[in-house]
Amino acid sequence: MVKAVGKRYGQVDQGVPAHVRLASALRDTIASGELLPGDLLPGDAALMDATGLARGTVRQAVATLRAEGLVQTRQGARTSVLQRPRLQPFSELLSFTAWARQQGANPGARMVELVRRSVDPAVAHELRIGDNDLVWTMVRVRLLDGVPVMVEHAAYPERIGALLVDADLEAGSVYAALAEHGIEVASGHHRISAIAAEAADAELLRARPGTPLLRQERTVFASDGTPIEHSDDRWRGDSIVLDAVNSVQGSQLARRAPD
Amino acid sequence: MVKAVGKRYGQVDQGVPAHVRLASALRDTIASGELLPGDLLPGDAALMDATGLARGTVRQAVATLRAEGLVQTRQGARTSVLQRPRLQPFSELLSFTAWARQQGANPGARMVELVRRSVDPAVAHELRIGDNDLVWTMVRVRLLDGVPVMVEHAAYPERIGALLVDADLEAGSVYAALAEHGIEVASGHHRISAIAAEAADAELLRARPGTPLLRQERTVFASDGTPIEHSDDRWRGDSIVLDAVNSVQGSQLARRAPD
DNA sequence: CAGTGGTCTAGACCACGTG
DNA sequence: ACGTGGTCTAGACCACTGA
The missing domain is CATH 1.10.10.10 (Winged helix-like DNA-binding domain superfamily/Winged helix DNA-binding domain)
Known part of the structure; x- marks a missing residue:
């Protein structure tokens, strides 16, 4: 007591x-x-x-x-x-919407496409589904106060995507929509790298091809450990910084060579 | 017992x-x-x-x-x-040498300059020293199996830099040299972003200006909490990926807007 | 409802650091 | 030498999951 x-x-x-x-x-x-x-x-x-x-x-x-x-x-x-506290790192790292709000900015999205198609083998592996399964893939441009800062290429297992078709994904967060169906996000794995903008990304971001982009590949897991989403997000290099802290006593950030 | x-x-x-x-x-x-x-x-x-x-x-x-x-x-x-273990993330994130060895590659360095000069105000803040203090600044090109992959712009407080002048920094790690003087690295803070290569960086990396680079700004602390080093590392975009894991139960990675 | 992980207590010994 | 944090024990109650 x-x-x-x-x-x-x-x-x-x-x-x-x-x-x-x-x-x-x-x-x-x-x-x-x-x-x-x-x-x-x-x-x-x-x-x-x-x-x-x-x-x-x-x-x-x-x-x-x-x-x-x-x-x-x-x-x-x-x-x-050691340092003053900064953010609540969890939801901000996964959810663009939560992150933007936390910055005091107004998050937005422009849906480019949401379709059901056969899965790319690499994505199938990340989502732990079969190579012949179907996935929902979504392309969205994410906006901060109306300005495009990121292109999101996401893939969802069929079961998850079915829940998203009727959601308003230009207004709200994918995770908010999934939470309404009782699916809670519990963890995420991330791969971060720098790439040059391809023509398609450049056009969506209103940038020149070759502009440096920060690429964040992400796999998100539900509370039961099931993969929910695999995403390839490409941020304008001038719009994002990642902060990391590590010490002998624990860290989640690791560096490794590209595949 | x-x-x-x-x-x-x-x-x-x-x-x-x-x-x-x-x-x-x-x-x-x-x-x-x-x-x-x-x-x-x-x-x-x-x-x-x-x-x-x-x-x-x-x-x-x-x-x-x-x-x-x-x-x-x-x-x-x-x-x-949740997942298979990957790396020992701590030392690999801080030390190029330790990271390279862990990859099975052969780390190297080409010293460009190591000089004592007055400190840049932003760096002074990171190192928690006075704006009129002196620092040692070092520029090195880091090599992986002889190929340049990163340009390192580091600054050290005078007391630390003095220990480095006599070390062979083309062969060994800065941290190894400091360890010989009883200074152990205990934690690091990192800021990660994507930028375009400037002319000077491009030349050192044998890349074209404008090539996307992954920028890792880093402040490293000793066991007693004293800042040891502030560094601005610029990696060829095709040479590096950062891995992160986060969950509700803890994470060291946070995303925020650039300053 | 049985079993699981989450929380909490009250004590003990030890390795280490700093004065 | 003392105080610190690091480790470990044995026991207890609770909230929640899942069959």
């Missing part, structure tokens, strides 16, 4: 686990600038005192911040702040 | 923590193909049985795999495999 939690960290008691509340409180302390990069976080003992929580719970909260790259821990030394 | 560990997971007992050994054993099981994406991991209880470890320790091992994006957990449901 989690009762009154300390004066300093985490006041309200909802259904939220104590370690999540403490992590949020610490994250806020860093975000507010009260603790700057290089400063020291309170130690486990101090946090136990302040919150009344057991050490394991306190450590779980700190582990969350460490995984987010906000703090750094070393055995024997005090935990120190 | 961790004594005999179960028949199945983790045999040898060195100074390695039990949860790390169990995580490795599970990772190997996935890597070997014995467990494929979609398959179920043994439950906590089964792993406790097999290893003789307490539940907390078992859970720590599984948490490691989850943070690596290898497995997915949901309350109430069995833990399932």
